Amino acid sequence: MLSIKNLEVSIDNKVILKNFNIEVKAGEVHAIMGPNGTGKSTLANVIAGREGYEVLNGDIIYKGKSILESKPEERAREGIFLGFQYPVEIPGVSITNFMKTAVNEIRKHKGLDPMPAGEFLSMLKEKKKIVEMNTTLASRSVNQGFSGGEKKKNEIFQMAVLEPQLAILDETDSGLDIDALRIVAHGINSLKNKDNATIVITHYQRLLDYIVPDFVHVLYGGRIVKTGGKELALELEEKGYDWIKQEIDI
Amino acid sequence: MQDNTDKILNDVTQNDYKYGFVTNVETEIIPKGLSEEVVRLISEKKGEPEFMLDFRLKAYRHWLTLKEPEWAHLSIPEINYQDVIYYAAPKKKAKIDSLDKADPELLETFAKLGIPLEEQKILTGVAVDAVMDSVSVATTFKSTLAEKGIIFCSFSEAVKEYPDLIKKYLGSVVPYTDNFFAALNSAVFSDGSFCYIPKGVRCPIELSTYFRINAANTGQFERTLIVADEGSYVSYMEGCTAPQRDENQLHAAIVEIVAMDHAEVKYSTVQNWYPGNKEGKGGIYNFVTKRGLCKGFRSKISWTQVETGSAITWKYPSCLLMGDESIGEFYSVAVTNNMQQADTGSKMIHIGKNTKSTIISKGISAGKSQNSYRGMVKMTKRAVNSRNFTQCDSLLLGDKCGAHTFPYIDVNNKSSIVEHEATTSKISEDQLFYCNQRGIDTEQSIALIVNGYAKEVLNKLPMEFAVEAQKLLSISLENSVG
Structure with a gap:
């Protein structure tokens, strides 16, 4: 489903990801772990197509095609979903209206x-149950x-x-108490099914x-080391991560 | 990232006006220019009684002594008042009681605007007094209204049919001495609407007038007078779209509202006149005087406006809160794009005791436009225990536009409270990316965010109007943000 090859990415002329490779197949769940500042969020943003990231090398192949030239909304409509680490506020736009717009654009x-x-x-109504979401929310x-x-x-x-085919969840667990963590994880x-994949x-x-x-x-130093x-x-x-660092840096 | 933002901005602001077309209705016009003779000619053409001619002449003579106001944050090209045509009327002055008898060309024009009268009549129960180039063409639902004793007709008709009411209220809220444009309008106004709601009557339908400037190089001078007698209620909607023109068109309208004891008037406007092209060529100059007089005890007047059009907007719908415990409200969304300029806001003058007023103003600026809020809240000595709340928000799209706020607050007693809140914000790249990531393209994301921002005001519009206003917001900002 997703194949990233030799990806090199920079922001403001600073290289963040280098020689990054990953293969993700339908039905799989991949966890990407690593210390702060190693490029985890950059990876999520680059796959989603955010502006400001420069791909210097390599390719991102999704469902058999390179998506480097696709706009973020095109990638989203093709089934790529990014769960944000810091979701933004959109005042005056109800979640219902927001989702209605998104669903119909994808349709x-x-x-x-x-x-x-x-x-x-x-x-x-059905979907709310999955995350035990308060009906008024x-x-x-x-x-x-x-x-x-x-x-x-x-x-x-x-x-x-x-219902994305590829969901990338960026630090979805941060800032959650144990009950919320359980609910989110359950969601x-x-x-998960055999046709979709989660990172x-x-x-x-x-x-x-x-x-x-x-x-x-x-993930360490911009690439997958283990x-x-x-x-x-x-x-x-x-x-701890020091163990990996020692193993790599030697 | 900045470069990209600018690019999106440019793309989005390059949107063409979608209502640019000219209707081929034969037009009868008076030659260009303004003089006492022209004023007399207008009055004569309209077959007006003596008192109207007097009013017009006094206004004209007073106008000669005035200068254009210069205090607004606008750069107004010099207007040659002798180069304007002051009267134009469609030749086929059909006096009709049903739409089938209306000029098919006119009906088609309304259809192009997406406001087919026929459909509105059936589906929404709106009585429409359609004003096209100064003379009313079709008036509907008259009989339904007549049963309740409600008068809703063109101004010209009212002058003939209800001269006593006109004599009593014309200029009672906006006297011809009020300002330069009010004097001009009083001298040359062509037509407009008159509405009277008798004691204790609740108008069962939303009254609506669609104004439309059509004949080339014709100044449009509308005049609206609404009188709500004791304990009555009316909701009035005014909507406008004008065809595309290269030459600037002058527009100076007056709206007067009088509310007696316990009466309530809601006045809603959606204004979408031609804003000029991307370089600022063409477009309507819109100088409007709108004022409501809360004359009676516990009377209430609400202004709601969605302004997206015109090259220049100079407009301050206001309330004179004379009756004790009367209420004035002003809800506004003003959008400027490309080279548009708007100086708009409200005045709340508290005269009676325990009076209340609310001002919610949402400015949205894009392109190279300039958008100013100008508001005055005055508590006179008599207006004890009165309150005002003002919230004034500006949203900037891009970094080439300007948003300005000019609040004037004047409190002359110790028991009144005036609050003023103001914010300025931008649509962030984070917000756009968040929407994009859910499959929504940038243009639609902007529409979504802007509509969310303006929701508080849009919610105040009558249902059928709110939908139109939402579309209008999206259209006027198409291709416009970062």
Whole structure:
């Protein structure tokens, strides 16, 4: 589904990712871990197509095609979803309206008519259950005045509504208390199926107590330096990132 | 990243006016220029009674002594008042009671604007008094209104049919001495609407007039008078779109509202006149005097406006809160793009005791436009225990536009409270990327964000108007942001 080859990315002339490689297949869950400042969020943004990142080398192949030239909205309509680390507030725009616009844009891209209002609302109702979302939340403005937990729940809720093929969750566990973490993780797990893939970007191992990854990658110095199964995450938790640093820098 | 922002900005601001077309209705016009003779000629053409001619002549003579106001934050090219045509009327002056009898060309024009009268009539129950080039063409629902004793007709008709009411209220809120443009309008106004709601009557439908400037090089001078008698209620909608023109068109309208004891008037405007092209050529000059008099105890007047058009806007819908416990409200969204200039706001003059007023102003500036809020809140000595709340927000799209705020506050008693809040913000790149990432393109994201920003005001519009206003906001900002 996703194949990144020899990717080199810079921001403001500073190289952040270099020789970055990853293969993600449908049905898989990948965890990307690593210390701060190693390029985790850059990776998420580059896949989503954010402006300001310069790809110097390599390619991102999604569903068999290079997406480097595609706009962010085109990538999104093709099924790439980014769960934001810091979701922004959009005052005056209700989540319902926001999602209706997004859903219908994606449908238009697929050559479908807008979803009838009734169908849309009952679909929203179903999806809210997945993240135990308060029914009144969807009528509030997008992320405005939301707690940290509500914002992250809202991200997973949107993921549930949009049903992406490739979801990249950037530090979705940060700022969550244990109950919210459980709910968010449960949401992610229940959306998983054999046709979609998830990349979980995280600093801590604790999210991986709830979401069991097929692969754990350690990102350091702009590239993946170690790949293993879920036990790698536990090892990291125990030994810390210094262990990896020592192994690499030697 | 900045370069990119500028690029998007440029792209988005390069949008063409979508209502540029000219209707081929035969037009009868008076030659260019203004003189006492022209004023007499207008009055004569309209077959007006003596008192109207007197009013016009007094206004004209007073106008001669005035200069254009210069205090607004606008750069106004010199206007040659002798180069303007002061009267134009469609030749086929059909006096009709149903739309089937209206000029098919006119009906088509309305259809192009997306406001088919026929459909509105059936679907929304709106009585429409359509003003096209100064003379009313079609008036609907008259009989329904007549049953309740409501008068809703063209100004010309009112002058003939209800001279006593006109004599009593014409110029009672905006006297011809008020300002340069008010004097000009009083001298040469062509037509407009008159509305009277009798005691205790709640007008069952939204009253609506669509104004449209059509004949080339014709100044448009509309005049609206609304009188709400004791305990009555009316919601009045005014909407405008004008065809594309190269030469600037002068527009100086007057709206007067009088609300008696316990009466309530809601006045909503969606203004979409031709704003000129990207280089600032052409466009309407819009100098409007709108004022409501809350004359009676607990009377209430609300102004709601969505302004997206005109090259120059000079407009301050105001309330004189004379009656004790009366209420004045002003809700405004003003959008400027490309080279447009707007100096708009409100005046709330508190005279009665325990009076209340609210001003919510949302300015949106894009392109190289200049958008100013100018507001005055005055508490007179008599207006004890009165309150005002003003919120004045500016949203900037890009870095080539300007937003300005000029609040004037004058409090002359110790028990009144005046609050003023103001914010300035930009649409952030983070917001746009967030929307993009959900599959929404930049243009639509901007429309979404801007509509969200203006929601508080849009919510105050009547339902059918709100939908139109939302579309208008999106259209006027198409291709315009970063």
